[in-house]
Amino acid sequence: MPLKSRLVESLRKIDALERGSSFLIACSGGLDSIAATYLFAALARDWDLRIGCMYIHHGLREEADEELTFVRETAASLNCEFYSTTVDVAAEARINATSIQNAARYLRYDALERVREQHKFDWIVTAHHADDQAETMVAKFLQGAGILGLEGVRPKWERVIRPLLFVTKEELRTYAANLNLDWREDASNTSRKYLRNAIRLDLMPEIKELVNPGVASTLGDTAREFRMISSFLREHIAGIEGKVARRDGDSWRASLTELRKLSAGEQLLLFQTVLTTLTGEAPGHTILIGLLSLLVKEPGSVYTLQAGFEAKLEQGDLLLRKLEMQPDEFEYAWDSSDVLEAGWFRLSASELSPKNVTFNDSPTVEFIDLGISGKDFYVRNWRQGDAFVPLGMSGTKLVSDFFTDLKIPTHERGKVPILLAGEHIVWLCGLRLDDRFKVTKDTVRAMRLTFEQQAPQ
Amino acid sequence: MPLKSRLVESLRKIDALERGSSFLIACSGGLDSIAATYLFAALARDWDLRIGCMYIHHGLREEADEELTFVRETAASLNCEFYSTTVDVAAEARINATSIQNAARYLRYDALERVREQHKFDWIVTAHHADDQAETMVAKFLQGAGILGLEGVRPKWERVIRPLLFVTKEELRTYAANLNLDWREDASNTSRKYLRNAIRLDLMPEIKELVNPGVASTLGDTAREFRMISSFLREHIAGIEGKVARRDGDSWRASLTELRKLSAGEQLLLFQTVLTTLTGEAPGHTILIGLLSLLVKEPGSVYTLQAGFEAKLEQGDLLLRKLEMQPDEFEYAWDSSDVLEAGWFRLSASELSPKNVTFNDSPTVEFIDLGISGKDFYVRNWRQGDAFVPLGMSGTKLVSDFFTDLKIPTHERGKVPILLAGEHIVWLCGLRLDDRFKVTKDTVRAMRLTFEQQAPQ
Known part of the structure; x- marks a missing residue:
């Protein structure tokens, strides 16, 4: 079936196609969104559609100015309306303490929704395709998402639709080649710096070759089944919660x-x-x-x-x-993959082979056995009854006694960060490691912990 | 924590360790099972355990004789009981029309269970570890298993336990190296012919490097969560079935x-x-x-x-x-990844790029558009009312009329295999393709179908 007919079928499945419908297409100028724009333009006459095309300038790459012009000209040549806006991704990321990618995603959908509302489009269209879906599923699965996190890219979410989820990138490329279309390659798509690109460029080809050449369609089906099942599970759990629990x-x-x-x-x-x-x-x-x-x-x-x-x-x-905390009480969850910044101190960690552990006398760098500690920590100040096994000892000792031995004044004690794995103290940061977490000859994976103290702010 | 203590913890979690317990270890002589044997032997005195060691000779590889001797000697040196048996994998595979790997697995567990019963062991131990678990999960996920198929290797199933699921291969290797252990490498473990090996040798290292170095532990957790959820789902569905349906x-x-x-x-x-x-x-x-x-x-x-x-x-x-079938009626599901053998005919398929499609006049080889047909077919004889679009025509034609045109006698018609995708006829095998499935310039993925007729048996 030609792509155009498959697009019609796909739009009808999600109840997003009627005579006179209007679509605002998010168009970056790349292959996927250019192909989507041409496909919708080709549909426009048969279905009396109104098509808009929107370019979002992220202010991050030099080429964006030229892309904007290119998308505007493409829209004009297809008799589509054209919109564009510039968003300040760096500022958004700074203000909300999030990644550039998260900030860009948020601003993009926000800008599209504003234009959709103001100019009365029925739907926002993004050109996500079957390979995007498969990459999302693979990334989430390998990073440990449970069933509730494995729903993949949704074909429809409020006013945003992804009618090309059932088309592969290769099919879009063939379509574009047959029509002799022009598009812009985003250089950041080939940078291995982004996990997503590494999955797309290196992992997926290997999966297709070794395990399943049709993995895009397989994982599309899986995403669909998982969406149905997790939607049932969410409702079921909400029902249970209503019966057994109350929030306050x-x-x-x-x-x-x-x-x-x-x-x-x-x-x-x-x-x-x-x-x-x-x-x-x-x-x-x-x-x-x-x-x-x-x-x-x-x-x-x-x-x-x-x-x-x-x-x-x-x-x-x-x-x-x-927990009700005193004004100077603190507690942070720390998964050790990022740096923990907490005003007056900073903790960072890196995994290494036990071979590369080089012991030293610095109280601010310690090595621990990752097999024992795991990577999920939390960091808090000391609490009554806290006890640990100071490095070199075999029995436990109250943290309060340890502080007394070190002559740390009472008002300073609450500021010492204590690193915990589960219920066990791993490190009184900058003071003493717990003996149970030290690196031994049995250690298979080790972790280097670095504690930096800063002047209290 | 040393491996021995972790093994104790793991055995207790699955309620499989008591003073005086007895374990029959499946030992191939490879690193994993040799390490498992030494670990259990090391535990034996503390817990007063009885340890048996069993080697299964599959009759498939030359080295097996030497491995048997090696495992027997290892068992003797550790004061473990020793058992062995030879199984005929090839015969089992032939009789039950299954793969060599399936047949070997069945015979292995069957032989272990016989010895366990006869010699009164509490548990059969296999040395599956965290990397085996992760590979299983990755393979199943990429091949499209739903939530009910993503439970991974179970830590306990009837009398079989896998207490090393929480240990990585690398940890076993370090343990073996520290004790200076000897083991046998199974040459078939490095053959890319087996999907499992390709995943282990090529895909997993890439996943660890690109996506998640701790993927073994992540997917171990995922398997555990999925087991809990799918166990709930199975019970829930059984309850529903009891209410809404009846079997007869x-x-x-x-x-x-x-x-x-x-x-x-x-x-x-x-x-x-x-x-x-x-x-x-x-x-x-x-x-x-x-x-x-x-x-x-x-x-x-x-x-x-x-x-x-x-x-x-x-x-x-x-x-x-x-379906109630007449004596000569037939119907086979065929997912096109294997050859379909049905006595008097044989169907096989292979995917190829449309570039490589070379048309010819042979009525026994046809090319179809895989994007239209998909890979799941069934094959049956014709039924009243069957209609299709003969290649080159634009309208449908009754299969019975088509047979009449070709002067195929009535008693021969029931033997013509008809290939269907969903409800559509794809091919009257050896006679005529359906026009809707032919390869066109829009075809992105094609499939070559081969039909071989054999004398009726």
Whole structure:
């Protein structure tokens, strides 16, 4: 079937095609969006469509000025309306402390939606295709997304549609070649600096050769099935939550008896859902498994989670709540892949082979056994009852006693960052490592930790 | 933590370690199983364990005789009991029409279970480790397994346990190197002929480098979460099935009203579960989506599935049933990745670029547009009312009329294999292609089909 007919079929499947419909196409000037623009323009007469074409200038690359002109001319040659806007990605990323890519994505959709509303288009069209879908699925799967995170690129989300998800890049290339179309190659698409490009350029060809030449279509089907299943799971879990739990501001309380009646899968999904909304970030596997095992513990048991939250068994309930902190109390979740910046200190980590561990006397650099610690840490100040095994000792010692030995004044103690893995202290940063996490001859993977102290702000 | 302690922890998690427990270790003489044998032997005294070691001679490789001797000597040096048996993999594969690898797996577990029972071991131990788990997950995901197929290698299944799933290959290698252990490398482990080896040797290193160095641990966690969720889903679907449907031999009947109340995800999982038990093979995505859309059709609508099954809307029910066939009727599902052997004919297919399509006059070789046909076919004899578009024509023609034109006698007509994609005839094999599936200039992926006729048996 020619691409045009497949586009019609695809638009009808998502109920986005009627006589007189209007589409605003996000067009970067690249192969995908240029092909999409020509396809829609080809459809316009048959269906009496109104087509707009929008170029977003991200202010990041020199070539953008020329691309804008090129897209404007393409739109004119096809009798499409043309829109463009310039967004300040760097500023957005700075203000919201997010990556350039996240900031660009947000600003792009925001600008498209403004134009759509103001100029009354029915739909925003992006040219995501089957290979984009497959790359998204592969990246998410290999990074550990659970079923709720494996839905892929959605064919329709509010007013944004992706009617080309069922077409491969190669099919778009053939279409463009047959029509002798011109387009612009974005140089950043070949930079291995971006994970997505490395997956596209290096990993996908290998997957197609070794495992499944039709992986794009296979993962498109998988995404579709996973969307159906996770949509059921979300509703099911929402129903359960409504029955067993109640929220109250920052805290969440559920009947332990009811929780224990659920299957492990339901418990897992419930905790995942609740923690994501409560703390604003998806909990890792370790935290979820920790919560599951808390359910069979004694009343009064406590489990500390990310972002200053704790789970506690209390009066027949499981209570998830934000810890009340004193003004100078702090607690940060730290997954050790990024640098942790906290005003008066800075923590960074890098993995290395035990062969490359070179011991030194600096109290600000330590090596630990990654196989024991894992990569998910949190960092907080000391609490009553904290104890650890100071490097070189075999028994535990109260942190308060350790501070006393070192003659650290009481008012300074609360500012010492303590690095924890699960419930165990790994390092009183800058002071002493815990003996249980040190690198030994059995260590297979090690991690170098660096602590930098800065003047309090 | 040293490997030995981690093994204890892992065994306790699956409730497989008590004082006096007995373990029969499947030992091939390779690094993994030799390390497992030494680890269990090291545990034996502390826990008063009884350890057996079993070598399975597959009769496939020359080196097996020497490996058997090596494993026997290893067992003796560790004071472990030793067992061995020879299995005839080739014969098993022939008799059950399965692959050598499937046959070997079946015979291996069967032989282990016999020895376990006869010699009263509590557990069979296999040395699957974290990298095996990750490779399994990657292979299944990329081949399109849904959530129910992504449970990975199970840590415990009846009397078989895999307590090393949380250990990486590298950790086993370090352990073996530290103890100066000897082992045998199986040459077939480096042959790219096997998908699994290609994934291990080529794909996984690339994934670790490009996407996630800790992919083994990530996918181990994913497998664990997916097991919990799919176990919930299986029970949930079984509960639904009990309420809405009843089975009767080869057929299955469910209330349409009740089916329509379910979410799409539940419908999908229900059909997947039912068809797998009913037909003995997991249905593909296309069949599942076809069934879902049947639910909103008019009474009387019919949808033909794999393996001679059909779905029909009848008296307010959805009825899945095996088609009653005349003695010489036949119907085969064919996913086109393997050769279809059916006594008097043989069909094979291979994908190729349209560039490489070379037309010829042979009626037994045809090229089709893979983008239109997809790869899932079935093959059956003609039925009343069958119609197609003979190559070169633009309208449909009844197959019976076509047979008459060709002067094919009535008693021969039932033997002509007809290849179908979904509900459409693709090819009256050896006679005429359907015009809608031919290769055109728009074709992006083509498939070469070869039909070989053999004397009826």
